Amino acid sequence: xxxxxxxxxxxxxxxxxxxxxxxxxxxxxxxxxxxxxxxxxxxxxxxxxxxxxxxxxxxxxxxxxxxxxxxxxxxxxxxxxxxxxxxxxxxxxxxxxxxxxxxxxxxxxxxxxxxxxxxxxxxxxxxxxxxxxxxxxxxxxxxxxxxxxxxxxxxxxxxxxxxxxxxxxxxxxxxxxxxxxxxxxxxxxxxxxxxxxxxxxxxxxxxxxxxxxxxxxxxxxxxxxxxxxxxxxxxxxxxxxxxxxxxxxxxxxxxxxxxxxxxxxxxxxxxxxxxxxxxxxxxxxxxxxxxxxxxxxxxxxxxxxxxxxxxxxxxxxxxxxxxxxxxxxxxxxxxxxxxxxxxxxxxxxxxxxxxxxxxxxxxxxxxxxxxxxxxxxxxxxxxxxxxxx
Ligand code: NZQ
Ligand code: ZN
Numbered sequence: 551x552x553x554x555x556x557x558x559x560x561x562x563x564x565x566x567x568x569x570x571x572x573x574x575x576x577x578x579x580x581x582x583x584x585x586x587x588x589x590x591x592x593x594x595x596x597x598x599x600x601x602x603x604x605x606x607x608x609x610x611x612x613x614x615x616x617x618x619x620x621x622x623x624x625x626x627x628x629x630x631x632x633x634x635x636x637x638x639x640x641x642x643x644x645x646x647x648x649x650x651x652x653x654x655x656x657x658x659x660x661x662x663x664x665x666x667x668x669x670x671x672x673x674x675x676x677x678x679x680x681x682x683x684x685x686x687x688x689x690x691x692x693x694x695x696x697x698x699x700x701x702x703x704x705x706x707x708x709x710x711x712x713x714x715x716x717x718x719x720x721x722x723x724x725x726x727x728x729x730x731x732x733x734x735x736x737x738x739x740x741x742x743x744x745x746x747x748x749x750x751x752x753x754x755x756x757x758x759x760x761x762x763x764x765x766x767x768x769x770x771x772x773x774x775x776x777x778x779x780x781x782x783x784x785x786x787x788x789x790x791x792x793x794x795x796x797x798x799x800x801x802x803x804x805x806x807x808x809x810x811x812x813x814x815x816x817x818x819x820x821x822x823x824x825x826x827x828x829x830x831x832x833x834x835x836x837x838x839x840x841x842x843x844x845x846x847x848x849x850x851x852x853x854x855x856x857x858x859x860x861x862x863x864x865x866x867x868x869x870x871x872x873x874x875x876x877x878x879x880x881x882x883x884x885x886x887x888x889x890x891x892x893x894x895x896x897x898x899x900x901x902x903x904x905x906x907x908x909x910x911x912x913x914x915x916x917x918x919x920x921x922x923x924x925x926x927x928x929x930x931x932x933x934x935x936x937x938x939x
Contacts (some may be wrong), residue, residue: 551811558698560806561723564798568727569687572602572644573609579683579722581642584613585635586846587655589647590620593689596733602646602687614638616928619647622704622711622826622833623654628668631658635682642686645721647695649702649745649833656701656719659684670707671681672712674917679882682719687725690734691797692742692834694749694804696724704827710913711827713819728794728800732935736783740891743796747772748837749803752819755848755855755923765855767806769862775799776863776887783891798925817914817921818844823936824910829902838893839900843938845881848924853877897938907935 563571584606593599606613608841616631634640635658646654659679661668670676686696695701699719704711707828731739754768778792780797802808821844822836831839849856860880861867868876885895894900911931919925926934 551760552813552866554810555637556806556810558697558720558807560653560721560805562697562726562801563723564726566727566729568725569598569601569730570605572685573605573607573706573727574607575723575725576611576642576644577609577683579642579685581683581685582612583638583640583642584611585631585640585643585655585658585699586613586615587621587631587643587645587647587651587658588615588617588653590618592733593646596730598646598687598689598730602644604829606644613644614640615706619654621650622830623650623657625657625669625703626707628654628657628661628703631655632661632668635662643682644687645684646687646689648688648690649695652684652688652693652695652721653701653703655684655686655704656695656721657714658682660716660718671714671716671812672703672705672710676719677718681716682815684719684721684776685723685725686721687727687730688797689730690738690742691731691793691800692745692842694746694800696721696726697801698802702823709827713822713823724801726797728790728797731793731797732788732790735828736786737832737892739782739788739793739796740779740893740933741832741838743775743802743891744834744838744893746775746796746800746803748818748822748834748841750775750808752816753809753812753814754859755815755845755852756812756925757852761812764808764810764812765867767857769859771803771808772863775803779891780887813922815922817924817926820914820920821910821931824913825897825900825902828906828910829900831900835894835900838895839897839938840934842881842885842888842895843934845884846878847930847934848921848936849877849881850874858878865910897935904939907932
């Protein structure tokens with residue numbers, strides 16, 4: 551096991567009608583003037599917007615609002631949010647939505663105390679000295695941004711989608727009410743499940759030796775997500791209990807606990823970000839395409855772990871099979887799961903322009919090789935994209 555420091559202070563408030571607590575929680579964390587940040591309008595259709603506003607008003611909180619966050623959120627709206635917060639002396643940001651809204655809120659929060667352009671953080675040119683505190687009302691189990699120290703933003707002028715890590719980005723609290731997920735389209739639920747599994751796989755496939763506890767935590771989490779996502783997708787509509795399992799899994803998969811004591815990989819997310827930046831592919835769908843391809847390229851580098859994945863997560867029967875065959879069966883089972891829940895597993899199922907593979911591979915390694923199980927260079931990246939065709 552590797553040495554590690556683990557700290558996650560995001561307060562999780564889980565359960566029915568918990569969005570009513572948004573106002574009182576903001577008050578507890580010292581907020582007085584709030585930016586209410588949200589996406590393309592789902593929260594207005596579902597009535598969540600009205601309930602959140604009532605909670606703010608009941609707690610005597612003054613607020614302004616900024617909606618319109620798109621999936622794969624744009625830096626232009628972040629810049630607008632920063633201007634608004636500075637002009638109105640906002641001291642708390644409430645993100646109501648999914649990973650895109652939360653990430654946009656996080657980027658605004660560090661931009662408010664910085665004189666330069668917020669993209670500087672993503673270029674490694676600046677570190678936040680302070681951040682406006684953030685709270686979250688989560689509406690989709692997926693990105694895990696509600697208790698992560700990451701924000702992922704798209705610079706639409708440069709066509710770059712990039713993550714930025716800082717402890718300053720951790721939300722103060724996150725409200726998780728599974729009832730709020732009942733209006734999700736099935737495709738978004740499947741994409742969410744894919745992202746949760748991807749966050750687990752990025753940690754699971756490691757070069758670190760001797761990691762029994764976190765291996766088993768990762769395996770248990772993936773088995774639960776597969777079971778509940780398949781159940782919801784086969785029924786054709788979400789139910790409270792399954793969505794509650796997925797919602798808690800989304801947080802646990804990305805709050806840092808599964809990566810304790812092990813080197814993490816994260817190459818596959820970078821492959822996915824290129825597909826989203828250039829072609830607008832939904833995050834979870836980019837990962838259901840790229841994970842099998844990456845796995846097929848690297849599995850021989852830690853064959854025993856890929857065998858363990860196949861046997862424990864998908865109950866592949868090893869009898870009479872060589873290790874290599876068992877590992878490949880595990881990858882095949884994962885692909886079958888994606889297909890079962892309606893996700894793409896090949897670039898050829900999408901609008902991706904394959905002539906851009908070289909350009910995407912170049913961008914992935916623009917700041918050096920990526921990944922830890924295998925250090926991916928440009929030539930590897932091209933081969934992995936080709937495996938995904
Ligand atoms: O914008 P609205 O109208 O709200 O619609 C959204 C959006 O179209 C809709 N939606 C969300 N909750 C709903 C709902 N529709 C009906 N009912 C509800 N209850 O779902 C669509 C997708 O929303 P989005 O926020 O984009 O989804 P997700 O949570 O999957 O977030 C994806 C973003 O998170 C980033 C991804 O890169 C991507 O940009 N990630 C952030 C991470 C982090 N900060 O730690 C880690 C992840 O790896 C990921 O990269
Ligand atoms: Zn992700």
